[in-house]
Amino acid sequence: MDKLSITACVIIIGNEILSGRTQDENLSFIGKRCDESGIHLTEARVIPDDETVIVATVNEVRNNHTYVFTTGGIGPTHDDISTAAIAKCFKVKIERNPAAVAALEKYYEAGKLNEARLKMANIPAGAILIDNPVSGAPGFQIENVFVLPGVPMIMQVMFDGLVDRLAGGLPILTDSIVTNLTEGTLAEGLSALQDKYPAVSIGSYPYFKQGKLGVNLVIRSTNKDALVNSGEDIAALVTSLQGRILG
Amino acid sequence: MDKLSITACVIIIGNEILSGRTQDENLSFIGKRCDESGIHLTEARVIPDDETVIVATVNEVRNNHTYVFTTGGIGPTHDDISTAAIAKCFKVKIERNPAAVAALEKYYEAGKLNEARLKMANIPAGAILIDNPVSGAPGFQIENVFVLPGVPMIMQVMFDGLVDRLAGGLPILTDSIVTNLTEGTLAEGLSALQDKYPAVSIGSYPYFKQGKLGVNLVIRSTNKDALVNSGEDIAALVTSLQGRILG
Incomplete structure (x- = not known):
């Protein structure tokens, strides 16, 4: 696959992910x-x-990537420390953001917006808010770092709202072929096809499903012709090895 | 929570995880x-x-952790490069391991153990094998790095087989309280309880399930008394705030 210059790193912040809970x-x-x-x-x-x-990790990766996305740790409780940490990364103060307060006021009933919840309106100085249409409390962008909540349903809606800010390269096209053949049977032929199509990344992922073995062959490229041609060659390889194409 | 000296890092190797596929x-x-x-x-x-x-990451983390566990990339296809990379980390050669060949011979029918599959018996010199009772091909341990496959069903069985090799500290005990209260209501009281119980890590994880908001409060400690006492105090906090304990 072409070396593309627009890269991203995701930082998932949360003890609960590392504990497996x-x-x-x-x-x-x-x-x-x-x-x-x-x-x-x-x-x-x-x-x-x-x-x-958090500070060390964000500072390390933000210099190596076009974009950094963090998830988790921007709620109202004592263990929500991502906002403070990100402010430290950029050596800026945290300030109560009026637009964030307004967003929270819109979400919470009168009298429910207590000090703990108002903490979610404390945003690093100079950051741009990321709208949260689900539960009010915004995320924020500071330079190339996008700070998002951990709850997937909320994070997803917010991510889709910020995607217009991101400058991308050519979309990466993908296709896949599922077969009942196993990796050891396919390995030699696949390796030859990977050499034939340097613009395509050919991935081979074995599966065990309902007692059956097989492989999911995934091809990825920014070049549509290369994707189509390599897909046809892989299908021909599977057939020549007496395999079935299952999807 | 106590600072404990026995730590681990997991390295998940695979384009398919990063692409979201x-x-x-x-x-x-x-x-x-x-x-x-x-x-x-x-x-x-x-x-x-x-x-x-892979080489840079493994070399960085193996010096900072008691144990490193890698998953993925030890199969027979061209994109399975973890074994070669780990050998480079330790500056050792790869050699065909007789015990690994024997394990593969036991698993594959006569005539099916082709050169691609035999690649899975190429193991860094000096490594200790990790038995694979599911599909034959072993993982391996070299110093403090444990190299495992990516397919979860196989990785799990292999991990359970190696756990006796790991020297651990005190097991980390956990308990949890699920409530219909939201984080903003609980934040002040939880913060005080976290200060009261420094030997306990209190985590607060909001959820949205079937249209209902709530929080899963997770407590973790190696100290059983501290765990029990903090759990009772958290339950009392929830009740004092007119919350219900759902689990």
């Missing part, structure tokens, strides 16, 4: 959106709710 | 097993099938 769903969502937008998501980190670690 | 399930499994074994999983990385990146 919560299954992350945000990485796969952002990964798909990046593909569609021509942004190469080349890295993800999962880190604990620890200010020192 | 495959939902990772290995991190949450390993996270739970680490908790049970008293190992602090403090970091995870998701990286592409790229030798330079």
Whole structure:
């Protein structure tokens, strides 16, 4: 695959992901959106709710990527420390953001917007808000870092609202062929096809489903012709090896 | 929570995870097993099938953690490059491992063990095999790095087989309280309880399920008394705020 210059890193912030108590769903969502937008998501980190670690990680990756997306840790409780950590990264103060207060006032009934909830209107100075149509409390963008909540349903809506801000490259096109053949049978032929099509990334992912073995062959490229031609060659390879194409 | 000295990092290797095409399930499994074994999983990385990146990442984290677990990229196809990359990390050669060949011979029917499949018996010199009772091809351990496959069903069985090799600390005990209260209502009281119980990590995770808002409060500690006492105080807090305890 072409080396593309527009890259992203996802930072998933949350002890609950590392303890296995919560299954992350945000990485796969952002990964798909990046593909569609021509942004190469080349890295993800999962880190604990620890200010020192958040600051070090964000500062490391924001210099190496076009975009950084963080999820988690921007709610009202004591363990929500992402906003403060991101402000430290950029050496800016946190200030109560009037537009964020207005968004919270719109969401909460009169009398319910207590001090803990108002903490969600504390935003690093100079940041641009990311609208939250689900539950009021905004995320924010500061330079190339986009700070989003961890709850997947809310994060997804907010991500879709900010995607227009992202400059992408050519969208990455994908196709896949599912077969009952196993990897060991396909390996030699696939390797030859990978050499034949350098503009295509051919991935081979074995599966065990309902007691049956097989492989999901995934091809990805920004070049449509190369994608189509390599797909046809892979299908021919499967057939020549007496395999069936299942999807 | 106590700073514990036994830590681990998970490295998930695979373009398919970063593209969002495959939902990772290995991190949450390993996270739970680490908790049970008293190992602090403090970091995870998701990286592409790229030798330079694998070598750099493994070399960085293996010096900072007691254990490193990698998943993915040890099958027979051209995109399975983890074994070669790990050998480079340790500056050792890859050699055909007789015990690994024997394991493959046991698994495959006569005549089916072709050269591509035999690639899975190429193991870095000096590594200790990790048994694969599901599909033959072993993983391996070299120093503190444990190299496992990506298919969750196989990885899980193999991980459970190696857990006896891991020296852990005190198991991390957990409990949780699910309530219909929201985070903004609980935040002030929770923060006070976190200050009262420094040996306990209190996490607050909002959820939206079937149109209902609530919070899952998770407490974690290696100290059983502190866990029980903080759990009772949290339950009392929920009740004092007119909340219901749902689980």
